[in-house]
Amino acid sequence: MNLNSDSARATLPDRAEQAARLIRATKWDEFIIENAVRLSGMSAILIIGLIFFFLLREGAPTFLDIPLRQLGGSRWYPIEGLWGLAPLLYGSILVTLGATVIAVPLGLTTAVYLGEFAPAWQRELFKPLIELLAGIPSIVLGFLGWVTLAPLVMRLGAPTGLTAFTGSLLLAYMALPTIISITEDALYAVPREYRDGALALGATQWQMVWRVALPAARSGIVIAIMLGIGRAIGETMAVMMVTGNAANIPELGLGAFFQPVRTMTATIAAEMGEVAQGSMHYHVLFGVGIVLFLITFAINSLATKLVGAGGRRRGGGML
């Protein structure tokens, strides 16, 4: 008895000391981790701010020194001082529009099949494969498109294989993994009770998917589409290889897709190497970058707005 209490008295201060040491160590650890996290978070904001500032500073002379009427012109020929941005805007919009029209229905139906109808083994097999597609470097896809897709498009009756449509096909292929993967995730996040409730009320599988699961996953699907479009409009190398890069404004209509176009990204990539720093051409290329930035910014804000509205109505967003 006596012996026992003695030993207890001896170990108690030890334990207290051990605990104190532990707390000290934890505090020290936490201090480092907390500050490291804070630092990386702030550096991200700082870097974005600096990039934005640099872009504005280098691109500003475009909008200050060149009359707007000239920037809106229909001819882009920088070595003669013709700075019409219209063909570049037209090219980017045409190629992205085509890619969206192809990729969105394909991507959504694939995601719905994988998420709602496919047996588990297919889902387990296809989902990683689709995600792997996203990892193929765009230059490799561009080369494939140039060698195999362009002759096919020419066989369809286009005057050349290097057209907006060829670019759209490639970009659709690149946007697909993003759209499928995120849509499928959004569908997966729809609570089981919703489905069970719908099925219990006598809905068929398809009615449940169309009336319950898809609307419930709406915000995630909107994000999937927007990210897909974002990937398409910002893509450079593949597009440069297959769209022909003619700064042309084809007549509006379906035929426009089968004409060569020049996108903003390809213009920056093709011409950045040649320009002398500080020349007007250099500033205008940054100006094109600003326009591109504004477009992606608008797409992202639109996505946020759509998702926000959907989330409030349902009392809690999915993402």
Add this chain to the structure above:
Amino acid sequence: MVNFYRGRRAATPRLPDDSGKRSPLRALLFLLALLILLPGCRAARDADQTGAGLDRAIQNKGSDTLVNLALAWAEAYREIEPTISIAVTGGGSGTGIASLLNGTVDLANSSRDISENEKATAASLGIDIREYVVAIDALAVIVHLDNPVEELTLAQIADIYAGRITNWREVGGWDAPIILLSRETNSGTHVYFLEEVLRGGDRQNKDIFAPQTLLMPSSVGITSELRRNRNAIGYEGLGYVDLSHEKVVRVAATAAGPYVPPSVATAASGEYPIARELYIYTAGEPTGEIARYLEWVLSPVGQAIVADLGFVPIVNGAFNEFEQ
């Protein structure tokens, strides 16, 4: 994409135990060690390069027309001077001259002469640009092998590229739209073609390429499109033409003729109308290894390689100095 939803397994909070206590510190030490060691690696490598004096690379960049010739020169020179390596890259004449002005290369290859803008930039940077004519190149106008058109005048070629002639029928071919192929605007070949063919050497002429012209980022882009598109027309340095895959058009300076096929002989004699000088530019008077290399390029041995690759050698290999 990341799976946001599936990893919902609740994370059990872990209390720090004795074994894990020192690991952040260890990681920190490791990072510190890396920080100290990494610059060390670099210093050692630098010392290898300069200290032993083994390899010194001459940086040579610019015209894609000249890139094969420059590579052939570099390879041949390697056998004469094994200690000197010459790094050759393409990218276009404009790219080469811009790099020379930015100080990243020693020699800039160019298929056009330096522009007024570039001269002004050089002057403002205090760089004294020297120009050397290293070869002469004939520009071949090429069409698909099946195309029945055999000959064109300079005026017809200008009309085609300016978009005034849009159908092959108008120049004696079949009834089909003409697909125009050209290099990008940073290519010296593009600028030469614009000034000497499209505008006929007339400085007052402000014609430019038709907007539907396909601008290819490389020479290979032009030839590969030309091989699969029967209605395409392109232009390319004679050294790049492969007669088994593309057809060369005979060109006449005036409608009266004569129509001359491009070749080393016709370009050297001046009969073929679309021939130009190819240049190497240096920043300031070249010295040491660079001067010796340039001298070798202009020597009979270097000029023999020019002829081998289908370009026209310089008959009189004197250094042409460029007046500011």
